[in-house]
Amino acid sequence: MVFTVLWVVILGAIIVFYTKFCKRIPILMYHRIATVPGERNSLPPEKFKEQLDYLQQHGYNPITLIDLYKHYSHQVPLPPKPVILTFDDGYEDNYLTALPLLRERNMRATVFPIANWVGKENKWENFNHQLTRTMNWNQLKAWRAAGMEIGSHTLEHPFLTQCDETRLDKEFRDSKAILQENLGSTIEFLCYPYGFFDDKTIHAARKNGYKGALAIYDNAPLWRQDLFALPRIPIPSKQPLWEFALKVSRFHIVFILLRKLERSGKRLFCKF
Template identity: 55%
Template structure:
């Protein structure tokens, strides 16, 4: 009985600790590509959007999230953010019509030097596809969606030398602002990798927030320059998706973070 009460108290405390975390979902391709965990079939994506629409979820923009975290502006009760990494062509041809069908918003993070080109940066056996063109990016914006930078070339930022790091972060911001004639305030880290040095350069470049995944993020306080996101893989089950957009969404970030930390610890011990 006593143990049960303690467990309930812990759950309540964790809920109030993490209840301000807005679920930020991370997508890549909307396509049926066998063996690629980052390619979500179109029918599964529609199933997820339909669930969000039927259960009164509101998809928010990075601006709304920033205003909420910095100025405490209230968000709709069931808020969720949809993000797309890399800016694949199928985001425009497959995801956009479904987003419009269900009256949803999303932000795409394209790679500046790979706009309208084959995904040659993924030189590790990925099936070749193309990214959104400049014209398609403009159409994406006109449809009410958002675009924010994903660097110039999609490198591992933590491995970049200082000069290269500044170019990747600052030049992509300036390039997209000129290309799309809109402010670029929010960066997405390639591969989700960052460290203190990277954050310093991001702040210096006058970004307001930056999106990560689960690696190196804090679970105990909201860091605007290390916002965790929840991956949506190709094999995503609907029962799990429902939990990922619920009030316990941060648990999925925690599980992946602890898994990564354990693997690092294990490598150190047994190397």
Template identity: 30%
Template sequence: MIFMKKLLVVSLLLVSLILMGFSTHTSAAEKSTDIEIPVVNYHVISHNPDPNNLYQYSVEEFEEQMVYLKENGYRSLTLRQYFRILDGKAAMPAKPILITFDDSTSDFYPNAFPILDKYDLKATQFTVSDWVNDSWSMTAEEITTVMKNGIDIQNHTATHPSLDHLSYDQQYDEINDATAALNSLTGKRINVFAYPYGAYNADTLSVLENLGFKGAFTIEGGISTDKDNRYELPRFMILNGDTLDDFVRKLSTGH
């Protein structure tokens, strides 16, 4: 009889431990599905930003933000890592961030890239293909150099139009021509897009789908999640006048 009571007690303890473990596992699994990734967007990084140009940001303030990311344990993602997390194919690190730039302007190589490299931060540069080698843009050599050192190169159209003002065929040509040119330049698959001026319409989405794009980014603010439409992925911009406090706030709220 005593043996049976002891056996019952041991059995109950084992059941309790199993249930506790299951509960902990379930809780962890639930947390792992809360995918939230801030996606930050920059344009021009300048030593002498024009105070009247929202898209120009100072080198010093940019570096201050990159130092903040590094010192606070953020992990910068490649596009491949970003989409694998969204698609449930990879675990999300504790503090992920996707750093993006638009236009591939000439300042990126001498000003932004050395800072990213210094702090071992990955980034994506959305490139206007017809601007490559122009005086205000990166050269082909610079693009291939940064691409070999942690910078993804992706599509920002051929000529940077406001796509919502174009016909379906015109939009198709803008995006497809840039894809072909950038693929030829980089030797990489070009299948991620950023809307110039953040402008798009139903035709744009249809073009991207028909061309097999994996995703596209807006500039409407917000934090990226796995629930987002892949062709309406949110980014928040860092603009002239934004302080480090603004940057930190946007990392958590997207606004």
């Protein structure tokens, strides 16, 4: 009993300390905004709308990655309750469905197209996904003209930790060049496919002129934040609103701790 109380007090103290001093900005990860049964990464439009309404009603301000960079690097102030909305792969439904919902609410977001897969079917991976199209160049230009941000999701969407230095350079350098040439604006951020990265990946991203990169962690760091391995928060298709509220809140640490506990539990369970 004494131990339980002690643990609750310690955990409470950590949460209070963390929420007061760690100014982590939630970076949400979306893929498709569409109703696709059985696909964890496709969020139905009505759920996306519900989440945007929640953000608006609770005073959250979606910012872009360049805002985040300026804040971390040059101490440029941010609006209250900042949050970042990101879309991987650049699906056409981001333009057709998500963009109007974002514009209605005057919200900003970042999309990461795969440079060699712009305006094509999503055949870069064979995971039995339902086929769909990605945004074409005109749609990407309209996305940017609406005040949204665009970053690179590499040339071909490879597993970066399996690439040698030459391939990493090619993926990062050429995707940046193709996107810049077709869109007429600077590409400053990178999103690692599948979220996978290591020291070599970070080095190559820096070397090829990016200002930062987005990752996915199995075990998200609670405190340290590297601009070239920014942790993201996945928003799955069945995301309940209460959990979404927790994910964007100052009490996000509870979510990270729950994930760490869940993963440790699974590892322990797998041993038996």
